[in-house]
Amino acid sequence: MGAVVERGGMDTLTPTAVIEHAPAGRGARPLRAAGRLLAVRTAIAVPLTVALSAAIFAVASLSPFDPLAAYLGSNYQFATPAQRDAMRAAYGTDQSWYAAWWQWLGGLARGDLGWSSTQSQPVSTVLAERLPFTLALSGAALLTATVLAIVLGCLAGMRRGGVLDRALTGLSVAFAAVPPFVVSLALVVVVAVGLRWLPASGAAAPGADYTVAGVLRYGILPWLALTVSMIPWLLLTTRAAVVASIDSDAVRGARARGVHGWALLRGHIAPVSVLPTLALLGTRLPELIAGAAIVETVFGWPGMAAVLVDSAAALDFPLLAALTVAAAAAVLAGSALSDAAAVAIDPRIRMAG
Template sequence: MTTQIRSDAERLAAIPRPGSESPVGTGKHAHRPGRSRIAIQLLGRRFLVMIPTVLLVSLGVFAVAAASPFDPLTAHLGDRYQSATQAQRDAVTQAYGLDDHWFTAWWKWWVAVFRGDPGWSSTMRQPVADVIGQRLPFTVGMSLAALLSAAVIAIVLGAVVGMRRGGLLDRACTSLAAMLAATPPFVVSLLLVSVFAVGLGWFPTSGARRPGDDYSLDGLLTHAVLPYLALTISMIPWLLLTMRSAVVDAAVSDAVLGARARGVGGWPLLRGHIVPVSVLPTLALLGTRLPELIAGAAIVETVFGWPGLAEALVDSAVALDFSLLAPLAVGSAVLVLIGSALSDATAVWIDPRIGLRA
């Protein structure tokens, strides 16, 4: 009996653990790469896929622009459109290549981008590079802060309510999350403005600084509170519900039941056995919800007058400013692809057994 127990223990010890590398020359697991190498390989494959995807997205932007019934000359001339002579209209058309075929315009745009000249924005009345350089920090700072806050709140709160399934806190959080998930971001934004800006007067209603003032850290933080809250609140519900559902499923899994039988409970059980498994669906959802983050940022920035790229994206689409619309659309696509790749790579690093290949 002692010999049999020792033999079983040796066989169990020889089984490689997930994420660990087996010694060289120990069978089919001898050359199994580590978790970091698997994640890097996944990122490399996603980068290769990103190149044709970005080209197709940019191609689609120019194709849709060509099919638009609106005249882009109106955006370039603005208030001067009605009073402009035919010679002036022809000159603007020739200068900006508005009569080019959409494929020719797409090709010229990429050539100009590689030369470092993305073009001129007719809506902002300045070079596209200056528009992006001035507005990018506002959008990146706001979106990144909201995304990180929403992820942390959703993961922590989802784990807590998932471990207390059916309790008062669980019912309250799930009901509130379901209600917020059905509420558009602009409604959340208007409610925040009505309560905290108009009603209580605690925060400004719009902008990133007071009229006539220069940008300052204190002014930025004060004006950013409400749009930050609106964007964070719009991101929490689906992440929270996903995390809560994953924790509920993990809590009744064989691995967790076995850990409970061995006397593991409380925080060690949650941290070591439940969260590492439950966080994977949340990370996957985080990558796929980036388009919602971009759309929500566009709505929130428009409502609050936040001087970011999302607001410029809306303005360029309305005014048919395709010199600005094209790089913003391509940049949004790149952001979504990068976010999806990073979320999947993180999931692979946490648990290499999921074996993502594309």
Template sequence: MATGLMTSLASSVRSAPGDGTAGRRPPRERARRRHSRTHRAGRLLLRRILVLIPTTIMVSLGIFAVAAASPFDPLTAHLGDNYQSATPAQRAATAAAYDVDQHWLSAWWHWWGALLHGDLGWSSTQGQAVGEVIAQRLPFTLGMSAAALISAALIAVVGGAVIGMRRGGLLDRACTALAAMLAATPPFVVSLVLVSIFAVALGWFPTSGARRPGDDYSLAGLLTHAVLPYLALTVSMVPWLLLTMRAAVVEATGSDPVRAARGRGVDGWALLRGHVVPVSVLPTLALLGTRLPELIAGAAIVETVFGWPGLAEALVDSAVALDFSLLAALAVGSAVLVLLGSALSDAAAVWIDPRIGLTA
């Protein structure tokens, strides 16, 4: 995707900010161009939303089907240590009480019926309404993921621009090798390394949770406990974004418009800001939407390793116990988030440069 976007944008550098051509357009023409870009981006976003509806329905159907085919017996979560000694009658009564004896297709149909009436259902694993579970845990997951994504994007854009402008140098080779190594390292390995060094060996940060046992949540406690999971999630997001930004900068610096700018005496920061970055940052922006599944999966792994009180633990418990209401809400919500993120990133790319031929 990055290469295709670069190809479509290479010729636009001549009219990028800093070369003076944009300022010579009449105000009426600039307004018309802005309106056209907004119209195309909005039309693309509307098409994606229309596609999102049937996709969400199919995803939810698949979730119920896969959960029903799971080898886990949901009664083990409800009966606990009494599972082996429970009689068939007791197991049947427990299954009926928790609604785990109905066919998965019937459960899917009833779940959608309740959802359309604003009822997310009752979580048998958490012992409370699904809406309450999400409301309590979502801020932890959303705050951690958003902070890590923003930090990773900033590090990737700045770092990729710097090493891309110094292609082949020692810094470029070192950063590229490190990024390739981290890209091949699973998030749980990064998490365990951070725990081993900074929590166990040095004792600088706590190993898990978001507060000390017995304490209430506080800003200082949250920030202290969030350092290691935040670092682990950020590190897992940086490599691909950094390598994409570097590749885009390298391609932009070798393009004819940039060589022409250098011939006019433009160099250094002015060249990077006015000619290279406006073209190079777009592939990284487009990649953010496609990396959302990785962010969600990475957040689930990191939260599990560090015992962060987000949605990951609830998702794992609901999957093991076949808690259809909570499992469907979390899985479908994640799918919708990924689809919306991809649609927004593509719409932003079309708005930034209408030469991009995305229509659906």
């Protein structure tokens, strides 16, 4: 059952106990409360993830596509019914969805994620080869966007109505309406094709091995595209929180005591203003995952986007389930961590229930 996380007027539906403002000196200590929150959310996330994995198998089984068409390619139309039945038995596509799910779940409990028919290798190998590229790209973009959004949002909020505030707000509103693939294509056309400053796709030159320097160079454009697509909402949220904090009684009292400038921002405004940004990070992780998939596709980045599309089209159940469950676990973990960080940062909120 969903509950409410109350953070300075921003209510977010979360599957956990209520987090509410508590009087000073009451409630568990912040770190202990954050640990309790993580324990509750983990207890909820485990059965939820298991149910989601079953739903993936059930929904995929309703697909009108025949996975043999993807496996056999142009030979599919020439295969006899007996050959198709033998292929279905070999690939395990003749099973019911619940039998396939139970078999996959049992293998997962033993540490075996199964065999990917689309990649012709174990699912664990696919994840080991491609997941680091996706995590590196998404993590770098998330970190950069968060830092820039908090810094610029604080500057805009502190100078409300000024030139900087109007410029940053206008740019944020404009870029919030631009899909990630448009930003990606614009970077390709201008930077890669027009100026020829950076490569347009891949993570290494054709036929070359991956190197740290090469991956960093090839990753600049997808990193920029994903970062730009994430900044607007984070910046606008931080700015709004700063503006609200400036008008609060606590900040007015600090100013009356002679606290101004950097000291006021660091000690009284930023600690409260960062909480809505943390909440937004937790709720917009699905958008980050979707944006990363789009950006990876445009730039040919060797992450999980391409294999996700292939596994969905060919009903590669083991790989599709592993990718979907991993994405869901990332979203649940991110939401829990953002709430736990809010509890640890702000001693005025506590766990209840």
